[in-house]
Amino acid sequence: MPTGVALRDVRQQLFDAAERVLFRGGANGLTSRAVTEEAGVAKGVLHRHFEDFDAFLVELVRERITRLDGAAADLRVSAGTGTVAGNLTTALIHLFDPVAVSIVSLIIFRDELRARLRRARPGPGIPVLTQAAGVITDYLRDECEMGRIAADADVDALALSLIGGAHMLFADREAGPPSPEAVDKLVNAVIADVVQRRLL
Structure with missing residues (x-):
């Protein structure tokens, strides 16, 4: 992802990407890499907003x-x-x-x-x-x-x-x-x- 590009509501962007991955490939296809690639963001973005991948999944389930x-x-x-x-x-x-x-x-x-x-x-x-x-x-x-x-x-x-x-x-x-x-x-x-x- 190019540097300097502002991300609007990164958390929601990641949740939406995770849902698209789940829709296409089910639970087996859901990894942090798959989510960030689908969202079009750098791999480290998810871990800047969530403690780890399970913390991200907890918030996804709560949504x-x-x-x-x-x-x-x-x-x-x-x-x-x-x-x-x-x-x-x-x-x-x-x-x-x-x-x-x-x-x-x-x-x-x-x-x-x-x-x-x-x-x-x-x-x-x-x-x-x-x-x-x-x-x-x-x-x-x-x-x-x-x-x-x-x-x-x-x-x-x-x-x-x-x-x-x-x-x-x-x-x-x-x-x-x-x-x-x-x-x-x-x-x-x-x-x-x-x-x-x-x-x-």
Whole structure:
């Protein structure tokens, strides 16, 4: 990179580059060199802004978790409209975009990253997936209060089932993302009981 070129928001530039690398090549292709080359900056730039590569990854994951707030707001606004299955299918397809799936893989396979994330946000589960389950739980609770699913529905268990099942569907990068029909089939299987009992 030429000297004297001002970098506008270097951190965001690096995060955006990392997401492009993850989108193209998944977690295996994400290295500090790949990020700086994609960002078009010198190799030392990342280490001037972050203690080490895992510190960079922690902030990348935090950025992704922050975005879940927007997804949560969109999903909760949909409560009471359309169908519960349709709303959940749309939300899961959005939540499990290729970058999010790759970030989950990073968290699972990088012990130091997972340890740092747990120190920052203590709690069970895998960061990103745990927050995504929370998004689904809040939505299901809203639908429960509106009478569109059974009042005694275990929304926490339903959310875990939906997130776990969706992760299985989306995790295989080689096969590509599942069809909307496959996601819809999973959703309907998980929520069938609470929707039917609401009608009784």
